[in-house]
Amino acid sequence: MPEPEIRELRYFRAVAEDLNITRAAERLGIAQPPLSRAMRQLEHRLGVDLFDRSGPRLGLTEAGETLLKESQPVLDALDSAVRRTQRAGQSSGGLVVTAKPGVATEVLHRIVTELQGELPGVQVVVSGFGEQADMVRDGRADVALVSRPFDDHGLETELLYTEPRVAALPVRHELAAREMLAPDDLAGIPAPRWSRANVAERNYWSARPDDPVDGPIVQDSSQLLEVVAFGQAVALVPQSMAERNIRPDVVYRPVTDVEPYQMLVVWPAGSRSADLAKFVEVATRRSSAP
Amino acid sequence: MPEPEIRELRYFRAVAEDLNITRAAERLGIAQPPLSRAMRQLEHRLGVDLFDRSGPRLGLTEAGETLLKESQPVLDALDSAVRRTQRAGQSSGGLVVTAKPGVATEVLHRIVTELQGELPGVQVVVSGFGEQADMVRDGRADVALVSRPFDDHGLETELLYTEPRVAALPVRHELAAREMLAPDDLAGIPAPRWSRANVAERNYWSARPDDPVDGPIVQDSSQLLEVVAFGQAVALVPQSMAERNIRPDVVYRPVTDVEPYQMLVVWPAGSRSADLAKFVEVATRRSSAP
DNA sequence: GTTCCGGCATACCTCCAGGGTATGGCGGAC
């Protein structure tokens, strides 16, 4: 009967990834023959050939490619379900909310203060850049404050506030003499890239999304300003970050027509618990830039 | 180790749904003791109590409620993965595309004709109202033509075209004397509800989404016009449907300020195969109301 | 109170399937 078990999917993924049953078996900590048999059995259950065993090297059929892609969401959903269930059982009520370091934590602090008494046990987790959405998706957190751009797969969002973004320039930069900049002025100048921490396949995104020129990689706002001060890049940062980071070697200049900085509350799609609803309500109640 | 298997999730769902292990065991076709043990084992694996066994009746703990909600996406994703894999293995290339009866099929026909030669083996499945999105989600179809409103969970969409909607009135209706209607004129008048075929928990949606007054239930456009002709309801229908269904006992009148009828192409999020891309491209290439 | 019963847990058995070892087959490298 076509009812694959989770174990089989994990096995399949391991085999499909390095296309070598023997090595996959090692990685999985089992012997080769059982894995070989498990794959045949999986094929038999689905009634479909997953592997192309004709060539010298093991290959994936069309169906195999499909299953490899499609099994990921299943495993993710399962991990997420397990985490959320465990969290629901252990934590005696109370939300886990996450935000990246910087502006978001200040906003978060205000929200949490405001929630005192209304919601017991709100737990704040400050996490790495770009990790917030993942944490909400996989159940490590109930709700997060994030800024655009981010991956909103499987999430629902509400806009918290927007604030203008300004260009952060080295004080001796030629553009620093100008009072106001246009986006075109920045064209061709490298932008720092935020590094996403703790992720297997490292990825980065630009501090100036529209700009294709990628500059040095930074992990927090102080590194970013350091890089700017050194003249290696020019970044667009939220106004409030500029106000909070006044240093002699960096100047901030308004830029016309740039997308404002957006801060959002995000939570897993379809999981509006009472506590979550209250959090979102308080968060959006009086939300202005700090 | 916390690694629940699919079987356990299905078992858990059965138990959690009728909160009676004995009956759940019957439904599952197994004996009661193994099921009882499986649930204890699941709790042990997750390290969390799922059931409240204190009361006279079996209850769900907070964690149990969570797992009940969270296990659904896992099972759905698995079923979807299996279907897609099997389809990828059997069908020798070619898309399955689905649309509800009526306007959509005509548009679809044009697209398919246009694809002749470019794509081999496009298979068209005409399905029940409101079922298209589900079919794409669970892998029974690769792509669908749907009209708003629909549930876009897990789907990506592209707008095909819009066309105005007009009110379908019984010919003797007092509003039939007017040349043009405003939304307020229809307030309080019942709207037909589309019935969703072949779904366990029946659900319906209104032919006039903004209107709260629900009228008779219909399953296709001829039933809808019948109901209108009988004076039981007034519906908003796409212009082209009006043009195609001229009958003596029904008149059509334009309505100011109504959301236009929107037709979209939808496909599973993140699965842009070459064939699919070509279909979407051709579909949107020259898309005007029929 | 006693009795009965619905419903879950415990005890114990059976048997299959998941995992192991040993070994064969097969194609490519040399």
Next chain:
DNA sequence: GTCCGCCATACCCTGGAGGTATGCCGGAAC
């Protein structure tokens, strides 16, 4: 030719899923 990497087959062993029998407990009926 020989060797080697890699998968499949054959066979054994054990854990666990599922079965039956039965005990325990709380509520309802009286």
